[in-house]
Amino acid sequence: MEFIHLIVASLILTGAGLIAIPFLPARARASIGFFFVLVNAVLSSIPAFQVLGGNPLHFVLEGSPFFGPIPVQLDALSAWFILIVNFTCVNGALYGIGYMKAYAEQRPSLALHWAMFVLFHASMIWVCILQHGLAFLVAWEIMTISSLLLILFEYRKPETLQAGLNYLVQMHIGVVFLSAAFIWSYLEGGSFGFDAIGHFFEENRNAWLFLLFFVGFGIKAGFIPLHSWLPHAHPAAPSHVSGVMSGVIVKMGIYGMLRVALMLENDLILIGASLLALSIATGVYGILNAAVHRDFKKMLAYCTIENVGMIGAGIGLFLLGKGTDHMALALIGLSAALLHTLNHSLYKSLLFFAAGSVYQQTHTRNMEKLGGLIRHMPQTAFFFLAGALAIGGLPPFNGFVSEFLLYTGFIAGLKTSSFYLSTLMMLSLGALAIIGGLSLLTFTKNFGIIFLGSPRTPLPKGLSEAPFIMRLPQFAIVGAMLSIGLFPGFFLSLVKRVSNSFLHVGEADAIALAGLDTSMSAIGLYSLVFLALIAAVFFIRKRSMAKAEQTFSSTWGCGYVAPKPGMQYTGKSFSKALGKLFGFIISEKKNYTEIQPGEVFPKERAHSSHYADFFENTAIDKGTKHLLSGMNFFQFIQNGRVQYYVLYGVVFILLVFLATVFNLI
């Protein structure tokens, strides 16, 4: 079958799914929804695999007179992202079958939910292949709206509704920037095709247009200070949706940015250095916030921001390498960005799925109420642990591979560039180490507080392991993560194939890169050796412990004999010292009233504290407040009288008429 047939087939299927799902019996909706996602994924993965090994496929759709011809192209970059989208969405849908069983009585919402899931998945594939500004925006908008409806599943909760509105508004601010960028390139190049952007970059200064694109895509991706929708939307959505959103929808922003970045022609060093600096700041900011929050889904959302920062750092390295004509650096940067995109989509969806299983069983997202879950949900605990190790970039999991690539990139960048660039690279290297250390703190805290120790509040009765259908996709993801961690050479070669189709690597650089291949195979091998060594030590321990006596007793309480679960260290206290140290970024807000001097018998009082988002608190909220008070002056326009509204219409028509008469428009 031709590429076009597959795409048309997937289009028809999506339409069929949209119509069919609401009419199906309620019990079958979830599995039929999964079926449509699976078939769509298979249909789009076939050409994607072909393209990854060979030449790009493209054809031109006959558009309407308004759109003009719409070029559709499947190149290596699209293929890479499509494969990531497919893997995550299929896993998400499979997990969703089990997760949504608890909501079986909300039948109309479920119909909409599954129809939107199918559309959401398909729209992301279209975003990856459409090469025409307007058509791209249409697909982009379908993706946004369908994901909004997915977030709003529990629309009766006010905070969900609020998070949804926040998401909707912010995404459309992004669309404004994107539209402006596409229109600008249309005005210069006369077409909405992506090659017009390329022409624009060849002939004009790049920085400004890129800035427009960056803001548009950066809101989706979650770069600071454009990130503030993420920590609201992710906790509000059902867990399989948060997993997919964090795993791939954020990556669509990255895709857009990469697509534009690959076409850049000048201003490379300026753009690259700014992007690198901003990305590193994003990474540190994201993980710092993740470390202090007690809502574990919010923590994961902040962690997504951190990882977006690392991907952005890869793109920044790529641009700097291209700008300084150091192709090996460019290749390492691009490969690191692409591989980290894959890695993050894997472990983040795994972590969200595991968190979702915990939420489903305990009905709370507050880790301070949990503890000791490893006894009741050992497999979920294992999944969370695997995800935590991977996201911390620890061997033998996949996170280490892409972080290693970033480190290699920074070290390579140190050697060749100027004073300013070397300093930037060195600071980024140090910051990456801080990010690594902070994610160690964050995830030991989360895993330790949620799964270890004893329950801090009584856990609900009948707590059990998540059903098999929810565990199955998580096994698949752990398998994928281990395979990347243990055979990084193979995955690097895949990523390099994608990167190479956009870069021309010379002889000298190829030699420099050969060392990277040996390092990669060394990492895979030594990760295996490491696992074997752990097993060997454990085996020796088991052998020698069999001889001696083992007894079980209560935890050592330093002489105190009546310990209570409430005395355990809490998540808050675990990260308190960090919170104080970085109090200038992560500000703690406390709600309580002091005991007054005259108050002889103080009444019962409550104390609560939470950490506020720096940017949301200072810039965004204050800005919105000023905007609102400014807008109040124009309130007389919207006065609720129909007569006035008719008058506005008449005035507008008159204006248009006059403007046409005097040839103004």
Next chain:
Amino acid sequence: MLSLVLILLASLFFTGIIIRAKSLVSGRKGPGIFQPMKDVIRLWKKGSVFSRTTSFIFQIAPSVYFASVLMAILVVPFGKAPGLISFQGDFVFFAYVLALGKFFSIISALDTGSSFEGMGASREALFSMLVEPAFFIMMGSFAMLTGQSSFHDIFISLHFGSQISYALGVLATFLLIMIAMIENSRMPVDDPKTHLELTMVHEVMILDNSGFDLGLILYATNLKFAMYGALIANFFVGALPLAWAVLVFFAVQVVFAMLAGLLESFSARFRMNHNAEFIYTLTSLSLLIFFGVLLLMGKFI
């Protein structure tokens, strides 16, 4: 291979020398230098007590921790001989393998459900986070200076010539000693001999470990000390002939251990909230190394 054998040898007496130095300074004779090792062996033969709160994490964590230190040692080179593991960027692997061990030791402390151990875990996580950038910036600077990116290549191509480079060597040695003291939870930040759980860092994390596991953890500390000692020795060994190199290696280890003992005898632990400040000053020291390297390479305009 050579480095592995040498580090294993040095680990047998390293802590012994620290204890001996401290005893001598305080006017006692003190135990023999192999006493800590004998204690470890005794622990390996003993039975264990486990808390009922703990899960399998607590069972595997000490093994993972020990294996991570062993694995990191395999990366350390010795003079002209590379470590068993050597590839470009191996110092990243070195740091992250150690981090994995730390991850497990922290969660095993949380596994006991004790508030004291949670406290230690929190401190350990914070301090090791703060020390991380110092190590990376230092190694990054030397990578930049030598144009190499593996431990072995960096160390053999380091040449001390000008005054700046000597200053760099001194700074790097100081930094490595400090990193070693922090990673092993010794004096300026933590006092292993304290009796109050509230003021401990590392000791309080392992309150519930006993028997074989405790032996593993204690021996891992000895190994870690010897490992950092070996890294420091590498600065001085350079391209010396083998016999001299081995001699210098042991001399460095002994001097390092005695220094640690003296430091512990004549200084008190920082207040807990000053620890963080002290540790991130180390990062500025490593930045000094970086600027020194920039000077050497003539990159300042």
